[in-house]
Structure formats: structure tokens, C-alpha cells
Amino acid sequence: MAAQQTPQNFMRGVVKQVLSGDAVIIRGQPKGGPPPERQICLSNITAPKMARKANPNIENSVQTQDEPYAWEAREYLRKKLIGKDVKFTVEYTAPGSGRAYGCVYLPSAKDPNVMENVTESIVAEGLVEVRRGGIKPSDDQNQLNVLEDTAKASKKGKWAGGPSSNGIRDIKWSVDNPRNFVDGLHGKEQNAVIEHVRDGCTVRAFLVPSFHHVTVMLSGIKCPMFRRDGDAETEEPFAGEAKYFTESRLLQRDVKIILEGVSNQNYLGSVMHPKGNIAEFLLGEGLARCVDWSIATVTSGADKLRAAEKKAKEKKLRIWKDYKSNAVVLDIAEKTYTGKVVEVINADALVLKTAVGDYRKVTLSSIRPPRLSQAPKEGKEDGKEVEQPRQQNERRVRPLYDVPYMFEAREFLRKKLIGKKVNVSVDYIKPASDGYPEKTCVTVTIGGINLAEALVSKGLVTVIRYRQDDDQRSAHYDALLTAETRAIKNGKGVHSKKEYPIHRIxxxxxxxxxxxxxxxxxxxxxxxxxxxxxxxxxxxxxxxxxxxxxxxxxxxxxxxxxxxxRTGPGGPTESExxxxxxxxxxxxxxxxxxxxxxxxxxxxxxxxxxxxxxxxxxxxxxxxxxxxxxxxxxxxxxxxxxxxxxxxxxxxxxxxxxxERFEEPKTTVVVEETTERKTNYKHIVVTEIGKELDFFAQLIDSGPQFEKFMEQLRAELAAAPPLPGSFTPKTGDLCVAKFVDGEWYRAKVEKVHNKDKITVFFVDYGNREVVSLAQLGAMPPGYHTQQPQAHHFYLACTMLPKDEEFRQDALDSFSHEVLNKQFLYNMEYRVGTTEYVSLINPDSKEDMGKALVSDGFLLAEQRREKRLQKMVNEYSAAQQSALKAHLNLWRYGDITDDDAREFGFQS
Incomplete structure (x- = not known):
């Protein structure tokens, strides 16, 4: 269609909104105050009617559907005109309704004096009908008739002759389950057209192409609002300016919307203007403030929103014109430091030991530990649950075990932190109040993990909600809110609908x-x-x-x-x-x-x-x-x-x-009666060797009885073999375990590493093994009472050398000489309940301890007991003989030179 010259009597404005294919709202040039607006209906044409939602406030209001091509007509004008500078004329105003009819002209980008008649353009596209009639049609109307006939001949737009359903939207005015709808979008950007701006932070939009009609509250911010008091509407300071800011940038623009949450039937989301998140711009202009309850849902993170708000506060823009921060400048030498955790107090406080050795108690910022729930609610009164009074003899409350999730929170921190170095950053100092002492509130991290955030994400603590003007909070407060939102959504910890864990202690x-x-x-x-x-x-x-x-x-x-x-009955006593x-x-x-x-x-x-x-x-x-x-x-x-x-x-x-002030007492010579060494030899067989010259042995006299006992045990196990995996091992449990020879033996569980790694001690033989769960079974009834057959002994009057190489040689030689062999043993002395014995070869009558000393493998121990002096002297003589012959550990000379007194030698 050819352009035409600019009409002479025209007005200027910016197209704010396109209502339909034949009606627009134009915002005029402001002359102080809000810019004037005017609705212009395009003359001589009729556009298809747009769908309307039923108005619950109007009686008999019903929902209507698009007429064919109503949306296409509206979209044609919207894409052509929204936000554009136009010129328009008003031809006449309809009496009664007051509607203004006229023409809208779009200046050419090349020559502002050349104008496009928007009415002619939309008629030429076949999206509207021309009103034909009148006694004498004007030239303009004749031109529209020609353009319409041409569109019909070309079968353009609504004249294409397709089914009547073409060009009709399937609008979803509401969603039954908004939460599921949001989750189904997976936080992805959705194409949308903003249809209405209610206030600076609330818009209505159509998602395209699905045509879901959604009311979106901008996540993380709140603008000044319009309050309705009866029939009157009051405006908070800067509410109109905030609305105009959003409206002039978003209304009927193509945008991207990320739906991030639900508040009642409204959605929380971020609206992405081509230049960025509109919420950031509102904050930066001082037309909005951050709100904690929804900022955690912001997909792109809250850092940019907080930074924009901070700049507006610093400049004292608009709503912040009277702003004064309550943040206290920390007057402390170290705002960041490292320390070792020595104690976890409940779920939100730690005791740290710093590098200089002092102890500091710190509290994790902006979190609240679990609280004691109310007393159990039993019975009803007038349809309401009532709390039962606490009984006088009811046990005392232990918060760590009685407060739901307190123990789990403490254990989480204890297992992760005790004895570990952590990084500490001081956020704020909470002054003493209401009888509570001053608290140093900090952010603690280990391995890059914020411990407060980890606790919140597991639902073990909650996030403190602050007043809007309170800046005393964690430096990572928004991350805490995000973690809590995630924990609530997943039903973690205190947010779970399940019964909370009970610890009966x-x-x-x-x-x-x-x-x-x-x-x-x-x-x-x-x-x-x-x-x-x-x-x-x-x-x-x-x-x-x-x-x-x-x-x-x-x-x-x-x-x-x-x-x-301490303070006792006799009064206070001083510490030693x-x-x-x-x-x-x-x-x-x-x-x-x-x-x-x-x-x-x-x-x-x-x-x-x-x-x-x-x-x-x-x-x-x-x-x-x-x-x-x-x-x-x-x-x-x-x-x-x-x-x-x-x-x-x-x-x-x-x-x-x-x-430090100890003095050795003067020695007095005590003449002891000479007592004879007593001997009571018993036959044993050595079954296992230890690492400290100790060994396990079985008494030969009880051998036949033990063999019969084992035959009965194995017969019972053969008749009813243990089911693999049916036994749950716990440290200290007696059970039966299968040895490498495939036979079952009595054993004691010493340590459970995992299902395939369990350390057991064979109580009748003295050896330890690592077995799998399938190799364990429950002990049959009646076999627990039989005393273990493996007796633990140490070799008397001998010592292992300190050198690791010599020590291992000694143990190897000891094992070679005694393991799985029969001996006569005599108990020489006891230390506590441990028996120290001598071993005699029943055939050669050779003393094995003395033999190992004379071969240069062991050292003689200098015992002071009179009854052992003959034995000690023999062992010492055997040691001197090995030293002179340079045998084994003496091969390089006298190893006792440095410790002569310890071994009783004189240089």
C-alpha cells in the first residue's frame, strides 16, 4: 500500500496498548504530571472481538471466545505500533459512549513526513471488515473498500475461506494445580505477552503459544502498592511511578517469563526484558525493595537483586530517600580467621580454638535451631484440640535428645567438624538482650561448603526472618533462603510431614x-x-x-x-x-x-x-x-x-x-625372706602368636572334651546351617564364623567395617580374621556358656629389642619355635590379670625363653623378685654368651651401651 503525506491537523503520542484490531490507547505528550491517555477507535472498520474472561464481580458475566482472527488482528497492530511514536487524528466522538474515532499514522523510518495509514494497512491484510454504507461514502472509505476487495480476491486473512475455527485461541484462564504446572516447566523461559500491569511488580500475561493466562508477581521484590479503602483507592509513595516504569517497558511487549513459584493462585516469576530482569531495574531506580519470602525462588540468584537495591540505598533514591542502615561496622581485629572446632553446641553454635591458642564461641548467622514442640495434644474441647498439663513427676527435658531434629543437627556438625580446621567470617555482633549474652554471628565454611546452608538444605534448622530494614544478617542470607525453599519442597527434616525421630535415652x-x-x-x-x-x-x-x-x-x-x-558440704575447695x-x-x-x-x-x-x-x-x-x-x-x-x-x-x-617438684625418696634396704620359685607345669599347645611376645594356647587336658563340644556344634550347624546374611553383626556379639578351611568356629565380632569386611576373634584359638557377612551366623542356643579355650600368656623374663628389624626377627623366631607345638608351661608372675609364663620343651626339657635369649633374638628382663633371681641370672648369662658370640641382634656389638642401666649392665 502506498504511503501518504502527513495530515495537517494531527496530535502526537506513543502507543501504550492495542486493545483489538480496531482500538488502541495512545499516551500523549506529558505537560507535567502523568502523561494523558486516550483511546482511539479506527474509523470505518470492525475488528473481530477478542475473548473475555468471566468477571466474578459482575452478575451474569460469562466467558466468551475469540472470533476468528481476532488475535491475529490484535497482534498485527501490537507488533506494528506498541511503543512507537505515532500521529493521530480524531474525526468524531460518538455521543453517549464518548468513544473517539479517527486515524493513526505511523511515520516512516526514512522520512518522518511520509506516513502509513494504519487503518488501510490492516484492511489490506484481510484482518478486519470495512463498514460499508452511508449516503455518500468519502474518498477514504472508498479506498478502504478497494483494499478490502483486493484482500478478498487474494484470500488474505479472514477471507482465506478456511474452517471457522482457524485463528481461534484455546485460552486457559486458570490452572487446577498451579504448583504442578510450575514444576512441569522446569524453570525454563517461556515466551509471553504482557496484557496488563496491575502495579510495579504485578503483571498479567499470556504464555504463547499455549495461551495460559497467568498473574505473575515479580520474584524477590515488592513495589509501593495501591491500597483500596472501600471505594477509595490510596496510593503509597512512588506507587504510580513504579507502575509507569514497568508499564512503559513491558505492557504488550514480547518478553520471556520464568515461572519460579506459587503464591495462592498467583505465580512468582522473573520477567526478562530484552535488556535484563525488570526487577533489577526497579530496584536500581529505588522503586522496589527486596523481600525475603520470595527472593529464594529467583532462578538467576539473588546477588544481582541485592546489589541493585544496595546501590539505590547508597544513592537514597525514591523509596530510600530517608534510609539509614542499622548495620554496625565491626570493630574487631579479625573479621576472617581459621580455627579448629573443639565443640558443637546444639545445632547453631561452635567453640573454636584459634591459631594463637585462645577459645572462641561463635554462632552460625541467620539460622534458628529446632525448637521444643508443644505438649502432646489429646482430647478436644468445643471441637478444638487442647493441651494436656505436664505431670509433676514427668522426667526433665534434655533438649539435645527431646527437641525434634536437634540431635540429628548436632550429629551432622559433630561428624563433619570436630577436630577439623574451618574458615570463619564474622557477619555481625548480636548485642546482649533479654538476659542472653552477646553473640558473635559468623559464616563457617569447610572445603568450600557453608555449614549453615548445609544444615538448612537438610531441613535440620530454619532461616530467621528479619524486618525489612534489618541489615544485620548473614552475608549468604539469600543462599540460606534458597536452601530452605528447596528443603520445604522436598519435605526434608523439620519440614517433613512424617513423624519426627524419637530418641529414648x-x-x-x-x-x-x-x-x-x-x-x-x-x-x-x-x-x-x-x-x-x-x-x-x-x-x-x-x-x-x-x-x-x-x-x-x-x-x-x-x-x-x-x-x-568445687563446692562441697565442707565449703568450697581450691583446684589442685x-x-x-x-x-x-x-x-x-x-x-x-x-x-x-x-x-x-x-x-x-x-x-x-x-x-x-x-x-x-x-x-x-x-x-x-x-x-x-x-x-x-x-x-x-x-x-x-x-x-x-x-x-x-x-x-x-x-x-x-x-x-616438677618431685624428689626421689631415700632408698632403704629391706631384707626380704628368700622364697623358692614354685613350679606347676601343665601341658599346652600354642595356637596363635601375638606381636608383644604373647601367645594363645589351649590346655591339652581339656582337649578331648573340647573336641566333643566342637563335633556337637558342627553337627547342629550342619542340620540347620545359618542362612547367608540372616545374622546382623554388632561389635561384641558372639557368633559362629567360617574359617578358610570351610569349618565353623566360635567367634566374637570385634569391628564391623561393612557387609563384606568384618573383623572377628576366634575365641577358642586366639586368631583374628576379616570375613564377609555370608561367613557369619548366629550362635546356636547353649553354646555361649562354654569358656573360651584360647588362654592368653606372655613369655616371662624376656623383652623384645627396640630396633624394628631385630624385633621382627625375634617374633619370627619365636613363632617358628613354638607355634602349633606342645609345651609345658609354668606361671612365673602376674601383672594385673596377665600371666607371664615359661615354656619348656617336653622332650628336650629346653627353656624356650632362655634358648631365644642365648641365640641372640631376645633380651633378658631384669626382674627383682627374689624367687626369680636364679632364672633371671641364667637368662642374663645366656645373653652375655650371645653378646660375646655376636649372634643376631648382637652382630654389630653391644646394643645396650646407651641404656646400660636399664638392662643392669656396668660398662
């Missing part, structure tokens, strides 16, 4: 009768796994035993630690020297770590007494080695007497800590 502390009930189980269990929950002093700790689900107070056996200050150092040493070594304990006995107060091992280290021995405790006389009866005594002698000699 038996607390024996201060209850001797209850403690006595657990004593037999703990004694029979051997080594039990435990978690150190609290350290009261160097030798007193509080343990949680997961397998037994009990809390106990545990005292370290075999030692005496300096006493802490080094009591605090002992406390800190025990804390750092084992607090909240997984340990193993051997319970031996119990005291009158219900405290358990025994041995505690941290990663294989005996804590009693370690405290003695550090000079922080002394050997107690009860240790002499234990298996650890020698090592504790040796450690104490070394610390005494070094005058370490509690021994």
Missing part, C-alpha cells in the same frame, strides 16, 4: 540403681562405642552409648588426676595444680569424639569405671605421659599396669608438670 547419672542394671551388659560387651558428651575434669566424662541408648558418667581407671575446684590443664587436654583429645570404652566396675554413686580409648590411644596412659595424672594403685591389677608405670617413671624423671 536412659540417663544413669546420679541414679546408682539404674546404673547397676546396665553394668552386666557393659562388662560383657568388652569394648563399646561411645560419644563423649561432656568433660567434667581430666578423668571424669559423660558418655552417650548409641548401642545401649544410655547416658553414663565415666571415670578413667588406673589414674588419679588433679582435682578441680594442673587440674585445668588436665581438663583442657582431655577436652581437646576426646570431647564429642567417637571413642571406645571398657567398663570394669561401678562406684557407689553410679559412676562407671574403666578404660577409654581415642583412636586406639588409652586416655589414662596419655594423661600420665603428659604429666597430668598419677598412677592409682588399682592399676596394678590391670592389663595396662606396665605401660602406665613406665610412663609415670619417665615423667618423674623429666619432672614434667605435676612432677
Amino acid at each position: 536412659a540417663d544413669t547419672s546420679g541414679e546408682p540403681q539404674k546404673a547397676k542394671q546396665f553394668l552386666p551388659f557393659l562388662q560383657r560387651a568388652g569394648r563399646s562405642s561411645a560419644i563423649v558428651e561432656f568433660v567434667a575434669s581430666g578423668s571424669r566424662v559423660r558418655l552417650f552409648l548409641p548401642k545401649e541408648t544410655c547416658l553414663i558418667t565415666f571415670l578413667l581407671a588406673g589414674i588419679t588426676c588433679p582435682k578441680m575446684a 595444680p594442673y587440674s585445668e590443664e588436665a581438663l583442657q587436654y582431655t577436652k581437646e583429645l576426646c570431647l564429642q569424639r567417637e571413642v571406645e570404652v571398657e567398663v570394669e566396675s561401678i562406684d557407689k554413686a553410679g559412676n562407671f569405671i574403666g578404660w577409654l580409648f581415642v583412636e586406639g590411644v588409652n586416655l589414662s596412659v596419655s594423661l600420665v605421659e603428659q604429666g597430668l595424672s598419677k598412677m592409682h594403685f588399682t592399676a596394678e591389677r590391670s592389663n595396662y599396669a606396665r605401660v602406665i608405670q613406665s610412663a609415670e617413671e619417665k615423667t618423674k624423671e623429666a619432672k614434667l608438670k605435676i612432677w
Whole structure:
């Protein structure tokens, strides 16, 4: 169609909105205040009517459908005119309705004086009908008639003659399940046309080509709003400016929308203008603020939104004109530092040891640990649930175990952090208030993982919601909100609809009768796994035993630690020297770590007494080695007497800590009565060799009875063989295990690594093996009571050399000489419950200990017992003979030169 010259009497404006194929809204040139708007209906044409949604506020309002090609006609004008500068004329105004009819002219891009008549253009496309009639049609109307006839002849647009359903949209005005609809889009960008702007942050749009009609609230922001009070509408400051900002950039524009969430029946989403996210621009202009409740849903992340808001705040633009930040400038030397985690307090606080050795308590920023739920609701009153009163004798509340998910949160942090170095960044200082002390709130990371975010994502804590003007929050607050949104969606932890986990814990502390009930189980269990929950002093700790689900107070056996200050019936007492150092040493070594304990006995107060091992280290021995405790006389009866005594002698000699003022007492000669060495030889067969000159042996006298016992056991297992995988092994359990020879033997589970790696101890032979789950079975009834046949002994009056090479040679020789052979043994002396014996070859009558010393494999131990002096002298003479002959460990000379006193030699 040919262009025409500009008409003389015209007005100028920008097309704001296209209502249909024959009506537009033009925003005029502003002269102060909001720009005026005017609806112009194109003269002499009729466009197909657009579909309309039923209005619930109007009685008898019904939903209508598109007339054919109504959408195409509207889209033709929208793509041609929206946002364009146009010129228009008003030919007449209809009386009554006040509608203005006229023509709209689109200037040519090359020559502004050459104009395109929009009415003629749309008629030529066959998308509207020309109103024919009148007494004397004008030249303009005749031109429209010609253009319409040409379109009909060319079968363009609605004159194509296709089915009447062509060009009719299938509009989905509502969705039954908005959440499923959003999830089905998978966060992908959707093409859309904005149909209406309600306010600066709320729009209505059609998704194309599906034609879902959606109301979208911009994720993460809120603009000033229009409030309706009855029939009157009030406008918050800058609400109109925000609406105009959004409307002038989005209304009826082709945009991309990412639907990110649902709020009631409205959708949360990001609207992508060709230049970026419209929310960022609103924030940058001071026309919106970030809101925490929806910012977590923003697909592109909240960082850009926060940064845009921060700039507007700094410039004090519009809604921020009176802004004053409440963020406190941290006046601390170190805002970032590293530290080692020594304790996890509940689910949101840690105790750290810094590089300079001081301890700091920090709280994870912007998270709230689980809270104690309300009392159980039972019964109803007037249709409402009522809470039952707490009984007077109800047990005390232990938050760690009674608050839902508190224990899981603490365990998550404990397993990940205890003893590990972490990076700390201070976010803010929360001042003391309401009786609570000041808190240093920080972000803690390890291996690049934000621990607060990890807790939130697992649903173990929740995110604190702040006032809009509160800037005291985590530097990664938006990441926390995103993690919480994800946890809620997946029903994790506290957000789960399932019953929360219940921990039924038996607390024996201060209850001797209850403690006595657990004593037999703990004694029979051997080594039990435990978690150190609290350290009261160097030798007193509080343990949680997961397998037994009990809390106990545990005292370290075999030692005496300096006493802490305390208040008793006689008044307060001062702490003994080094009591605090002992406390800190025990804390750092084992607090909240997984340990193993051997319970031996119990005291009158219900405290358990025994041995505690941290990663294989005996804590009693370690405290003695550090000079922080002394050997107690009860240790002499234990298996650890020698090592504790040796450690104490070394610390005494070094005058370490509690021994710093120790003086050796003057020796007095005590004349002892000479006692004869007693002998009571018994026949044994050696079944297993240890690594400390120890061995396991079976008594030959009980051999026939044991063989009969094993035959019965295997016959019963053959009649009812264990089902593979039916036995669930636990540390300390007695069971049957299949050895490499394919036979079943009695065994004790020592450690469960996984289903295919379980360490067992064969109680009748003394050897250890790693087996799979299929090689284990439950012990048949009645076979637990038979005493283990493997007896544990050490070789008397001998010692292993310190050098690793010589030590291994000695063990190899010892094994070669005694393993699987019969001997006569005599118990020479005991250390605690450990028996030290001599071995005599029943045929040659040769003393095996003496023979190994004379061959230069072992060292003679200098025992002081009078009854052993003849034996000690013989062993010493055998050692001197090996030294002179330069046999084995003496091949390079006298290895005792540096330690002559230790071995009783004079240089």
C-alpha cells in the first residue's frame, strides 16, 4: 500500500496498548504530571472481538471466545505500533459512549513526513471488515473498500475461506494445580505477552503459544502498592511511578517469563526484558525493595537483586530517600580467621580454638535451631484440640535428645567438624538482650561448603526472618533462603510431614540403681562405642552409648588426676595444680569424639569405671605421659599396669608438670625372706602368636572334651546351617564364623567395617580374621556358656629389642619355635590379670625363653623378685654368651651401651 503525506491537523503520542484490531490507547505528550491517555477507535472498520474472561464481580458475566482472527488482528497492530511514536487524528466522538474515532499514522523510518495509514494497512491484510454504507461514502472509505476487495480476491486473512475455527485461541484462564504446572516447566523461559500491569511488580500475561493466562508477581521484590479503602483507592509513595516504569517497558511487549513459584493462585516469576530482569531495574531506580519470602525462588540468584537495591540505598533514591542502615561496622581485629572446632553446641553454635591458642564461641548467622514442640495434644474441647498439663513427676527435658531434629543437627556438625580446621567470617555482633549474652554471628565454611546452608538444605534448622530494614544478617542470607525453599519442597527434616525421630535415652547419672542394671551388659560387651558428651575434669566424662541408648558418667581407671575446684558440704575447695590443664587436654583429645570404652566396675554413686580409648590411644596412659595424672594403685591389677608405670617413671624423671617438684625418696634396704620359685607345669599347645611376645594356647587336658563340644556344634550347624546374611553383626556379639578351611568356629565380632569386611576373634584359638557377612551366623542356643579355650600368656623374663628389624626377627623366631607345638608351661608372675609364663620343651626339657635369649633374638628382663633371681641370672648369662658370640641382634656389638642401666649392665 502506498504511503501518504502527513495530515495537517494531527496530535502526537506513543502507543501504550492495542486493545483489538480496531482500538488502541495512545499516551500523549506529558505537560507535567502523568502523561494523558486516550483511546482511539479506527474509523470505518470492525475488528473481530477478542475473548473475555468471566468477571466474578459482575452478575451474569460469562466467558466468551475469540472470533476468528481476532488475535491475529490484535497482534498485527501490537507488533506494528506498541511503543512507537505515532500521529493521530480524531474525526468524531460518538455521543453517549464518548468513544473517539479517527486515524493513526505511523511515520516512516526514512522520512518522518511520509506516513502509513494504519487503518488501510490492516484492511489490506484481510484482518478486519470495512463498514460499508452511508449516503455518500468519502474518498477514504472508498479506498478502504478497494483494499478490502483486493484482500478478498487474494484470500488474505479472514477471507482465506478456511474452517471457522482457524485463528481461534484455546485460552486457559486458570490452572487446577498451579504448583504442578510450575514444576512441569522446569524453570525454563517461556515466551509471553504482557496484557496488563496491575502495579510495579504485578503483571498479567499470556504464555504463547499455549495461551495460559497467568498473574505473575515479580520474584524477590515488592513495589509501593495501591491500597483500596472501600471505594477509595490510596496510593503509597512512588506507587504510580513504579507502575509507569514497568508499564512503559513491558505492557504488550514480547518478553520471556520464568515461572519460579506459587503464591495462592498467583505465580512468582522473573520477567526478562530484552535488556535484563525488570526487577533489577526497579530496584536500581529505588522503586522496589527486596523481600525475603520470595527472593529464594529467583532462578538467576539473588546477588544481582541485592546489589541493585544496595546501590539505590547508597544513592537514597525514591523509596530510600530517608534510609539509614542499622548495620554496625565491626570493630574487631579479625573479621576472617581459621580455627579448629573443639565443640558443637546444639545445632547453631561452635567453640573454636584459634591459631594463637585462645577459645572462641561463635554462632552460625541467620539460622534458628529446632525448637521444643508443644505438649502432646489429646482430647478436644468445643471441637478444638487442647493441651494436656505436664505431670509433676514427668522426667526433665534434655533438649539435645527431646527437641525434634536437634540431635540429628548436632550429629551432622559433630561428624563433619570436630577436630577439623574451618574458615570463619564474622557477619555481625548480636548485642546482649533479654538476659542472653552477646553473640558473635559468623559464616563457617569447610572445603568450600557453608555449614549453615548445609544444615538448612537438610531441613535440620530454619532461616530467621528479619524486618525489612534489618541489615544485620548473614552475608549468604539469600543462599540460606534458597536452601530452605528447596528443603520445604522436598519435605526434608523439620519440614517433613512424617513423624519426627524419637530418641529414648536412659540417663544413669546420679541414679546408682539404674546404673547397676546396665553394668552386666557393659562388662560383657568388652569394648563399646561411645560419644563423649561432656568433660567434667581430666578423668571424669559423660558418655552417650548409641548401642545401649544410655547416658553414663565415666571415670578413667588406673589414674588419679588433679582435682578441680568445687563446692562441697565442707565449703568450697581450691583446684589442685594442673587440674585445668588436665581438663583442657582431655577436652581437646576426646570431647564429642567417637571413642571406645571398657567398663570394669561401678562406684557407689553410679559412676562407671574403666578404660577409654581415642583412636586406639588409652586416655589414662596419655594423661600420665603428659604429666597430668598419677598412677592409682588399682592399676596394678590391670592389663595396662606396665605401660602406665613406665610412663609415670619417665615423667618423674623429666619432672614434667605435676612432677616438677618431685624428689626421689631415700632408698632403704629391706631384707626380704628368700622364697623358692614354685613350679606347676601343665601341658599346652600354642595356637596363635601375638606381636608383644604373647601367645594363645589351649590346655591339652581339656582337649578331648573340647573336641566333643566342637563335633556337637558342627553337627547342629550342619542340620540347620545359618542362612547367608540372616545374622546382623554388632561389635561384641558372639557368633559362629567360617574359617578358610570351610569349618565353623566360635567367634566374637570385634569391628564391623561393612557387609563384606568384618573383623572377628576366634575365641577358642586366639586368631583374628576379616570375613564377609555370608561367613557369619548366629550362635546356636547353649553354646555361649562354654569358656573360651584360647588362654592368653606372655613369655616371662624376656623383652623384645627396640630396633624394628631385630624385633621382627625375634617374633619370627619365636613363632617358628613354638607355634602349633606342645609345651609345658609354668606361671612365673602376674601383672594385673596377665600371666607371664615359661615354656619348656617336653622332650628336650629346653627353656624356650632362655634358648631365644642365648641365640641372640631376645633380651633378658631384669626382674627383682627374689624367687626369680636364679632364672633371671641364667637368662642374663645366656645373653652375655650371645653378646660375646655376636649372634643376631648382637652382630654389630653391644646394643645396650646407651641404656646400660636399664638392662643392669656396668660398662
